[in-house]
Amino acid sequence: MVINLKQNKNFKLFKLVSAVAQQNNQSVYIVGGFVRDLLMKRQMPTDIDFVTESSGIYLAKKIAQEINPKLKVSVFKTYGTAMFKHNGLDLEFVGARKESYSEDSRKPSVETGTLEDDQKRRDFTINALAISLNKENFGELIDPFDGISDLQNKIIRTPLEPLQTYSDDPLRMMRAIRFAATLNFQIEENSLEAIKKEAERIKIVSMERIMVEFNKIMLSEKPSVGLKLMEQTGLLPLIIPELTALKGIEEVEGQTHKDNFWHTLEVVDNISKNTDNLWLRWAALLHDIGKAPTKKFDKKNGWTFHGHEFLGSKMVKNLFYRLKLPLGSDMKYVQKLVKLSSRPIALIDDGTSDSALRRLLFDSGEDLEDLFTLCKADITTKNSSKQEKFKKNFEYVAQKIKEVEEKDSIRNFQPPISGEEIMEMFNLQPSREIGILKEKVKEAILEGEITNDKEEARSFVIEEAKLLGLKIN
Template structure:
């Protein structure tokens, strides 16, 4: 079968590469994800992989020269070379075959043929190649029926699946990621092989695992991938804090919901309303404190007292172990987890303005994200209950807006600074300054004084006297 490349936006580039290969007595093929996405009519990726039966490095150097003496980055260890051309990353590699040791996913590589190279690919849909050789330009080379699998939306490995996953266990995560992102089904034997080889995931670096995991999290419906990870036991090996939420217990006829499956619903719900990776992570982790805080109390039932606070503390250890960023992104997730139940507690006519001011102060610029999370947390299938919860949130949002317009405490900045307090009492930096600033903040949040410079100054003078300070 021939693929018509004449309408492809990179057609001219492909013809140049074909000509250079011909002049240098080399073969050349487009392989991998670019071919897959081209056939699936998906948006073309910006990285294109080329395989030659000879030297990928030599071919890259010749192509770089032809394209205008472009810089060629050479990676001798792997026999690969890369060229940045316009908005594309072009990678050239010599066809190779691989063999693996038990304790590493890094293969021993030796020279091979195009067929060898296609065999080492993870899935049949990624083992497709398009010839750029003059004699059969555009011919699709598909030794494992990858095009048929693509049409049937099946993920299958070119070779025996257990060996494929054992050799490179990251392929297990890639299988689940493709299932989640491309809406493919993992072929039955392949899925069983992932269960069988799941323990091997431990030899893969956490950074590489998280690249795949985050792509699952950013997919249209993350629960597809998360359910497959749970089914294959990969999830409990990577994030046991989540699988610890599984199960329903009953005491004295009282049960609680299965917080694991609830969490997956929350992640799907929030994914309809945000593309933010870290807000989706907040949804994934919002209940992780429930497993360690679960307790049955007579006459009350099941409680999870303080689970938000404990959950927010668990986030740092979890992010550290998963090699996720420990800066602002982690702190944002911590904040979302910690505040995840606060708006619900304010659904009451008797809620004080001070409670609303405190939520505004604590949430700051992330208040809208917090409400998005809280709405996603509504997983009841009862339509009237859903409508009631929705109206309750609208009511709280309206009350908060009124308080915000009146008191201006979102992204709160004290109306009197530490420098002004030091000048007022002729003080040097010390604990008294911090005490007075904290008292001003509390007085504003409690509604004792307005968020006003003159009121704050008078309040500080009064409080300072109690500390033995005079103007």
């Protein structure tokens, strides 16, 4: 089978690579994801991998020199690879190689090999496809494992025996699930069974590498596809046991609670229809993790999960630390949304005070819309009338909050009087009293005792200062 590369926007580059390889008596092939996506007619990736049955580093340098003598080539001698950027593309060149693995590492020992050896070491048949750029068979598809059929049938299959493939490099188990989720493919039965058997081997893979694959699953159109496969194969409890701890329905005296694990997956799918924000999707994934440790049953109230949002938000930090996820603003954003995830529901009442609405505005700040997106995604009832009722309730609360915001300007709240101004008023150095007065001003505004106005705040501070025994300067 010959692939017509003339219509491809990178055709000139391919001809150049072909010509330089021929001048230097080297073979050269396009391999991997670029070939897969080309055959699937997907949006072309911005990275292209080339294999030569000689030195990839030498070939990369020669091609870069031909394109532009000033092009910088990054060389990785240990892996026999070199890469450079050109026209918005990341071009990587590697010498064909054989690999062998030891029991306790996913880093292989490498030796020079043929194109066939190189294709054998690939993770899946759909990624083992190659297109020749050699003059004698330019454009020919080289497909020793019938990857083209697996593409057509939407199958994830390993080129070699799956148990060995996953044992050698356990990250491939995550990649199999990621491709199943992002391409909407099925993992071939023997391969799926092999992942179940080799799941424990994921422990030798760095958490950073695991999270790269996991976040790609989280950003897929329907993340539950990958999350279900991770649960089914035993990978999820090894990576995020806090999630699988939510599984199951208990019954006491005829009273049951919903399965919070499958509910969580529904919430993640729901939110994914409305946002590509990775960390908002993470907030949906973790919004109920506090329910397993707070679950209680008593005869009066049945099943309760009191304080699960607060505990869940505290669990987020340890979880992000363990998973090697960012511990800065992204983690704090997820913590905030988990902590506030039930607050809007509590405000669905005609008797809700303006102070409660102000506090939600103050606590959520610029993330209020994201919080509402999460709360709406949390509606997983299959009863359409109930669903409609919940959505109308949220719209009602949103309108009430909008009215309060227009009146009181609480969002992204900045105190109308600063600590420096209070110090100047009473001729004070930084002290405990300054903090007390600032907090009293904030509370008075949130409770509606004074408006968010500088003069009102100043008068209020003077009165409160008297109670602390302070005299105005």
